[in-house]
Amino acid sequence: MGLKRRGALGLGAVGALAIVATGTTSAIAEGWKPVKPVEFVVMAGQGGGADKLARFIQSIIEKNKFAEVPFIPVNKGGGSGADALRTLKDNAGNDHMIMATLNSYYTTPLRNPGIGVNIEEFTPIIRLAEDAFILWVNSETDIKSVDDYAKVVKEKGTGWKMGGTGSGQEDSLVTTMLEKAYGLKMTYVPFKGGGTVAANLVGNHVNSTVNNPSEAIGFQQAGKVRPLAALTAERLPLFPDVPTFKELGKDLVYRMQRSVVAPGGLKPEVAAYYTALFEKVFKSEEWQGYCKKNALQCTPLTGEPLKAYFAAEKKAHEALLKEMGEIK
C-alpha cells in the first residue's frame, strides 16, 4: 500500500510541475518571483536547533522585507528528518518550497535507505554557516587540557560518561572520532537535545560533552563549564584561548552545516531567485550578529561549489557511519 501511495504522490508532483511550468513562462522575462507563501520545511521538530534557525531566518526575511511573500516554517522532524527529506522529494518541481538542513541531511538517507531519497537530486541554494563542536568538561574538575582529559578517561574507561544527542547523530559521530584518535573507550549517553546535554554536564550527570558553542556558551560565561579544544580548522574568534585539536596534533575536524536547499527539478531562474534572497539574508546585520554571538563559522557557499561540498560531506559521513558499524 505504501508503494502505491508513493506512486500516486509522484504522479501528483509531475502534474503540479506541469501546471507550475505553464504558469510561470510569462514571468521569466523579468526574473522569477514567488507568487504565494513559500513553505520553509524544517528537518526538526518545533523548538529544536534547526527550527530556531529557520524561524530566525524567517524573521530576517520579514523584518527587512526581502521577499513579498511570507516564508512559513513547516516542521517535519519525524524520523530524524526522514519526513522532511521525503516531502522535498515528493515536491520535485515545486517552486514554493525550501528546506533548512543539518547534518541528518547526509546521515538519514544513508541510515534509512527505505525512504528512497538521494540528496543529489535536490537543488542546493546556499550554505549559511557551519557550527563548531567543542569538547567540554564541568569546571569543577581538574581537567584543564586535552592531555589531562585523555589521561583521566583512560583511567576511568567505561566509567566515563560522554553526553550527547541521539545515537548516530552528530555528537555520537564526534565521540567516535575522539575515541579513535586518543585510543579511548567511554560510555556514550544519548539525550534528546543539545540544551539538555549541556545542562546534564553542569549538573554532573555526565562527565563531558561535545556541545556546539551556542548550547554551552551561557554556562561557560557563568563559569560552570570549561572548553578543552575545538574540532575546527582554526581557533574560534569567540574562544581565542581554546586550542584546536589540529594544533594538538590530531586531525579532528567536524562541523554541523546550516544550509538551505530546494526540491529537485527547479528552473535555473527559480534557484537564482532563492540564492539571491539568501545572499541578502547572509549579509544582513542580524545574521552577521548571530554568527558572531554563537561562534558560527560563516562563509557562504552557493552553486557548484556547494554541490561539491555536499557530495564530499556525504562521502565523509558514509565512511564515518561505516566505521561506527551503523551502516554496511
Added chain:
Amino acid sequence: MELLSHLMDGFAIAFQPFNLGMMALGCLLGLFIGAMPGLGSVNGVAILLPITFFVPPTAAIIFLAAIYYGSMYGGAISSIMLGIPGASTAVATTFDGRPMALQGKADYALVAAAVASFVGGTISIILFTLFAPPLADFALRFGPQETFALMVLAFATFVGLGGDDIPKTIFMILLGLVLSTVGLDVISGRPRLVFFDLQGFYKGISFIVLAIGIYGIGEMLWTLETSRGKVEIANHRFTYKRLMSALGDLKRAWGTMTFSSLLGYFVGVLPAAGATPAALMAYGLTKSFARDPEKFGKGDIRGVAAPEAANNAASTGSMLPMMTLGIPGSPTTAILLGGMVIWGLTPGPLLFIEQADFVWGLTASLYAANFVTVILNIALIPVFVWVLRMPFMILAPLIFVLCFVGGYAPDTRMFDPWLILLFGFVGYVMRKLDYPLAPLVLAIVLGPLAENSFRQTMIADLGDWTVFFTRPLSGIIMGLAILLFIAPFLKRFLSRGKTSTLET
C-alpha cells in the same frame, strides 16, 4: 527589598498600554487555541511567533507567555464541555470535568477550572519571583535517574485512575507504553514498530492523534449509539447566583488547590517533565489522600481543581529552566526559547542580570495575565454553555471537523487523520468493552520520558539499578512512589484500626 523594586519596575513595564494590550490579546487567543481540540499551546505559540518579529522583545514574550497561559486555561474547556482533552495537560481534567458537564454542572466545572488555574498561576508566580535562582540550581540536580524516579511516581498515581478493574487498567497502560515506542528511537537511533513499513510510523504516534481519536471520535460514536442523536444535557442559564454557588462549592477545594499548585510548580521547574505529569500527579495524589476517594471520577469538583491548578503552576514553573538554563521544561517553552534567539537574547544564567527588564517585565505580566484570564474565562462561560445547548446534529459534525483539523494541523500530513479514524474506532470498541481509556493516553505521554530516562541511567551507570535508591533525590522520590503504591492498602489498614478503637 531589591526584589520588590525589581518587581515594581517590572509592573511599570507590564502596564505600559502596548504591553498590556498584547497581554490581553494573547490571553484571549490562547484561550481559544487551548479550547480547540488538537490545537495546543505548542502550535499556537509557533503559529503566532511571526507577529512578534515587529515588536520589542519584552512585548513579544509577554504576548507569547499570555498565549501559553491562556491556552492552559482553555485546555480545560474542551475537556469539560466535549470530553476531549484540548491538550495533554488537560487529560486529567476530563476525569471529573466531563461527568460534571453530563450532570448539568458544566458551568460549575468551568468556574472551578478557572479559579483553580488562577490559584495555581498566582502561587507559582509568587514562588517564581521569590526563588528563581536557587530553584534553577535545584533543577540542575535532576539527572536521568531523578527523572525516571519522577515518572515512577507519576505511574504510581495511575493506581485507581482506571476504576476498579485493575487487570484492564494494567493492560491499557502496557498498550500505551507499546504505542509510545513506535517510531525512531532516540537512544539507538533505530526505527521501531514501523508497521507495514509505512513511512508515517517513523514519526511515532503523537499524543494528540491518539487523544483526538479515542476521546473525540470514539466518544462521539459512543454518544451517537447510546443516545441515538438525542443528547440531552440538563442545562441551566449561567447566572450570578450559580456563579456564587459554584464559588461556594469550591471552598472545599482550597487545600487541594494549594497543594496541587505547589506540586505543579516544582514538577514544572524540572527539565523535561512539564505540565502533563504535573496535572496527572496532582489528580492522583489528591484522590489518594482524600477521605472519600470513591467520589472521584463521578464529578467531584476537587477532581477538576487539582489538575487545573497544577498545570497552570507547571507552565509558570517550566519558564524557569527556560530562562535560567536555556533548556525547555516543556515543548512550548522550547519554542519560546527559539523566540528569544530571534529577539536577540541569550537565555542562560546571565539573563537575569543582563536583561532584567525582560525578566521582570515578563514576571509582572504573568501576575496580570492571571487576572485577565480568570475574568475572561468566567465572562465567557455563558458562551461555552450555549455551545453545549446546540442541537447534537449540528454539534457532532462540527466536533468531527475540529478533530480532524486539529489532528492534521501539527504535522500537516494525511497519515494522522487516518490514524485518528483508526483510534476512534478502536476507542469506541474499547469503551464498549469497558476498558479505561485514560491510562492508555497517559502512558503514551509518559512512556517515552520514562523509557529514555531509564535507559540513560542504565547506560550511564552500567546497568546498576540500585542508583535509583542510593542517590538522595531519586531515592526520596522512589520512596514516595512506593508509599503511593501501597497507600490504598495502608489506608484500609489504618481505617480498620480506627474503627476497632471506636468499638472498644
